[in-house]
Amino acid sequence: MSKEITSREQDYSQWYNDLVLKGGLADYSAVRGCMVIKPYGFALWENMRDVLDKMFKDTGHQNAYFPLFIPKSLFEAEEKNAEGFAKECAVVTHYRLKNDTANPGKLMVDPEAKLEEELVVRPTSEAIIWNTYKGWIQSYRDLPILVNQWANVVRWEMRTRLFLRTAEFLWQEGHTAHATREEAIAETQKMLEVYADFAENWMALPVIRGVKSANERFAGAEDTYCIEALMQDGKALQAGTSHFLGQNFAKAFDVKFSDRENKLEYVWATSWGVSTRLIGALVMAHSDDSGLVLPPRIAPLQVVIVPIYKGDEQKAKIDERVLPLIQELKAAGISVKYDDSDNTRPGWKFAEYEMKGVPVRIAIGARDLENNVAEVARRDTKEKASVSLDGIASHIKTLLNDIQEQIYNKAKAFRDANITPVNTWDEFVSVLDNKSGFVSAHWDGTGETEEKIKELTKATIRCIPLDNPQEAGTCILSGKPSTQRVLFARAY
């Protein structure tokens, strides 16, 4: 089967779909808007999950698990949050099916099994968690509560895209409770930094740390912090969010604690999450027209070895040299696969592993053995080099680190080259239409202006960068005075 990939230039959306499908990450399913994550894609997610999970635990968090279903009355308790999600909630109304007597062999919803109270399938878990926290918290001695859960959530999206926006997706959601405002804000910022660290150092994805405008804020939050990444087509993608929830949920669920002076106070809250959407970001940030390009630190498979031989005798000699090499690489903590299957030829394997984004390929043939070398090819640049078999394991280890760094540097150079400061409306529109990427511009700080800009250009404020330099200027649309630039972009 030939697996041609649509080029980015020809059709960026189709290129993305081709990569996800042909790279073996995911498949469509029989359920509208829901995808099947295939073993290779799930292995990638597991690697990401494991790293993040360790980071959460290293910062004092513990995992727990809360129910998938949320009684409607709990869900609606925090009004803004409920309102924000209401339009995309799946709702369970019945608990039983029965045989359809009018239609033999078919089932129907049993009208007598209607639920007394409908259950909302969680689009996020603040409600059920804060309802639970009420029972866990009495005194300041019970705080902080630092809990995370790995879960699936459902948001009934109108238009879905593999990994980027699906009706059901996997994520983690951290939910913490604190005695003071300051501590909660510090937690929000700390977790944002964990996300940024993960994105940059593991996914090789440069991100901008920032705060959302009021319009883009999480429903029910006082402040939403985010990391924003730039894709190769110049569109921005929100890669993670961390919310300072103030006392909104504590008030909605009546969660109070006695402080040291025995005064009753409402608890301060945060929540933060990243999802399988990160896989979409990974694909779009690094890959090329030959397939996926995965950063070595989270690639499901770091090295593939392809033998090239004529006849069993040569194959045996190659095995003799390769098997110890595999042990050596594994001992160095490198994941490796020896693809000596005989049903495809080397050229096919080369193309296949390029499609799957395996960072390093080693090809070994009879000629190489004579010269005590192997051909080492790196996926990111497709450069090939002849490398001595003596000490090749340490060479590979260095190479993997180098690839990780190069991928990051390349993405960062692209990102930095696509943050364009503008001072006039004409420039603003022109950059969005002709260059795209982030546009750094003055904004008067009002929701009305932001909304108007969105209507006119489809660009939204992605974030107000943290540590943003303050400078006097005038809003590109309204001309009103502004104290700082913010980042606009068209986004996923």
Add this chain to the structure above:
RNA sequence: CGGGAAGUAGCGCAGUCCGGUAGCGCACCUGGUUUGGGACCAGGGGGUCGCAGGUUCGAAUCCUGUCUUCCCGACCA
């Protein structure tokens, strides 16, 4: 949810207008030759034509409904 397109073997497609034995390439199986960028020869298997109704002697083909996907829009943390 609106507009457009598509669904026929695992994948990519032809056949549909004009109803009459379901085809091609790749993949798969067997045997052989091969193996440094998607090998070749010979033989072989596999499809209730997305699903459900309808029209007809007869439906992949015509009609109705429905599901899934893609593109564009609306919506979206």
